[in-house]
Amino acid sequence: MSDNTSLPERLYLDFDSFFASAEQHSNPALRGKPIGVVALDSAHTGCIAVSREAKALGVKTNMPAREARVLVPDMIFVVARPDVYVRLHKRILAVIETVVPIQHVRSIDEVVCALLPSEGRQRQALAAQIKAALLQEFSPVLTCSIGMAPTELLAKIAAERQKPDGTLVLDVAMLPAALADLKLEKLPGVGDGMRARLAAAGITDFPALWALAPKQARAIWGNVEGERFSQELHGTHAPRSATRKRMFGHSRVLPRDWRGPEKVEDCARQLLAGAARRLRRTNLRASKLSLSLRSQRLRSTRAKSAQAQRWHWGGQFAPSRDDRSFGRTLAQGLAEARAHIKFSPHAVSVILHGLDSEADLTADMFDMLSDNADDRARWEKVSDMMDQMRARFGGKALSLGVHDAVPGGYVGGKIAFGRIPEAEDFEGAIGEDNDTHFCTF
Numbered sequence: 001m002s003d004n005t006s007l008p009e010r011l012y013l014d015f016d017s018f019f020a021s022a023e024q025h026s027n028p029a030l031r032g033k034p035i036g037v038v039a040l041d042s043a044h045t046g047c048i049a050v051s052r053e054a055k056a057l058g059v060k061t062n063m064p065a066r067e068a069r070v071l072v073p074d075m076i077f078v079v080a081r082p083d084v085y086v087r088l089h090k091r092i093l094a095v096i097e098t099v100v101p102i103q104h105v106r107s108i109d110e111v112v113c114a115l116l117p118s119e120g121r122q123r124q125a126l127a128a129q130i131k132a133a134l135l136q137e138f139s140p141v142l143t144c145s146i147g148m149a150p151t152e153l154l155a156k157i158a159a160e161r162q163k164p165d166g167t168l169v170l171d172v173a174m175l176p177a178a179l180a181d182l183k184l185e186k187l188p189g190v191g192d193g194m195r196a197r198l199a200a201a202g203i204t205d206f207p208a209l210w211a212l213a214p215k216q217a218r219a220i221w222g223n224v225e226g227e228r229f230s231q232e233l234h235g236t237h238a239p240r241s242a243t244r245k246r247m248f249g250h251s252r253v254l255p256r257d258w259r260g261p262e263k264v265e266d267c268a269r270q271l272l273a274g275a276a277r278r279l280r281r282t283n284l285r286a287s288k289l290s291l292s293l294r295s296q297r298l299r300s301t302r303a304k305s306a307q308a309q310r311w312h313w314g315g316q317f318a319p320s321r322d323d324r325s326f327g328r329t330l331a332q333g334l335a336e337a338r339a340h341i342k343f344s345p346h347a348v349s350v351i352l353h354g355l356d357s358e359a360d361l362t363a364d365m366f367d368m369l370s371d372n373a374d375d376r377a378r379w380e381k382v383s384d385m386m387d388q389m390r391a392r393f394g395g396k397a398l399s400l401g402v403h404d405a406v407p408g409g410y411v412g413g414k415i416a417f418g419r420i421p422e423a424e425d426f427e428g429a430i431g432e433d434n435d436t437h438f439c440t441f
Contacts, residue, residue: 007120008148012155016164018109019049077439153232172235176210249351285319288354291333293345322379
């Protein structure tokens with residue numbers, strides 16, 4: 001990047017193979033070895049993360065563990081430990097903040113920083129300083145890739161281009177030539193559906209995408225996000241309004257011995273309990289509940305599986321925040337599932353939505369005068385008391401009914417893109433960093 005080009009305004013930092021690197025950081029015996037991180041201690045589950053050593057041998061993220069084992073016979077599999085990754089994430093943020101302020105935390109392993117002109121001028125030195133600070137605090141296996149550019153989108157693309165452990169500065173003057181070979185599916189936000197839309201419009205490579213006018217992009221995307229994408233791609237910031245929380249939900253892929261009706265229903269109730277606790281911490285109420293079941297097995301990397309069977313149910317109720325109201329609605333959905341689904345569920349999802357704050361609610365006079373309102377008020381106090389007891393004595397201190405431990409644990413504490421669990425989301429005792437959970441298969 002020459003001195004007469006514009007200064008980068010955004011720095012995007014993306015950790016490399018974060019879950020696998022976190023396990024290698026916590027357990028030195030795993031360093032330099034092919035590692036696969038899985039959600040369950042089962043050869044039938046998929047790799048949610050693989051180490052760079054495994055990637056070099058051809059193992060890919062989401063590959064079934066049994067296929068990875070065939071490809072790399074000495075591959076080591078460990079069960080994911082979200083509590084350890086969240087704790088490490090918080091330590092990482094503190095180290096980065098000693099060098100440059102963080103503007104947004106995008107995920108457990110991605111952050112974006114807004115750069116001052118003085119920082120932009122020292123771009124390479126700044127990246128080196130961040131990496132040096134991380135190396136001083138953590139082991140060498142915990143590396144990151146850094147991208148810098150005029151906008152967050154370009155900075156994220158730059159970081160992806162230099163994985164692992166690289167640094168790249170992109171300027172608009174370098175485009176489209178610098179990204180001419182970039183496949184469209186590698187762009188943030190361009191999935192299979194959007195790629196099909198682009199192809200239908202004759203856009204099959206980056207130079208063609210670059211040539212789109214913002215209004216053309218909006219027409220292809222079907223909304224304003226296309227225009228924003230185009231602006232960011234061309235180096236112009238496209239601010240977004242603050243988003244409003246739309247739902248609280250959890251899902252779980254079920255091991256084989258948890259696919260019977262009783263186990264599915266137990267898992268659904270535990271997922272609901274985690275979502276309800278998160279909702280109460282935000283002082284919101286929900287008025288809708290969705291229950292989804294699907295049959296799809298893990299896709300093979302060699303052949304496509306049959307089309308998944310799916311079943312979805314939704315229920316409505318007066319705006320509530322108590323476990324009893326939610327539980328009664330879920331019970332209705334589970335009864336419908338027992339009566340109608342004709343497949344063995346491989347995954348279950350429970351979502352609370354229709355969210356409103358107390359200030360936004362319009363009181364229903366007839367509901368306020370009914371016994372239901374008094375019932376909800378009493379159960380709200382019970383739910384709050386149970387939350388307090390769990391916070392003091394652990395997530396398993398109290399529950400409505402008996403629950404078996406769901407294989408893989410961390411019900412309600414799984415890390416999803418854009419959501420980093422809080423300490424209150426973890427039901428069990430926080431594990432030690434070096435207490436690796438090795439798989440038995």
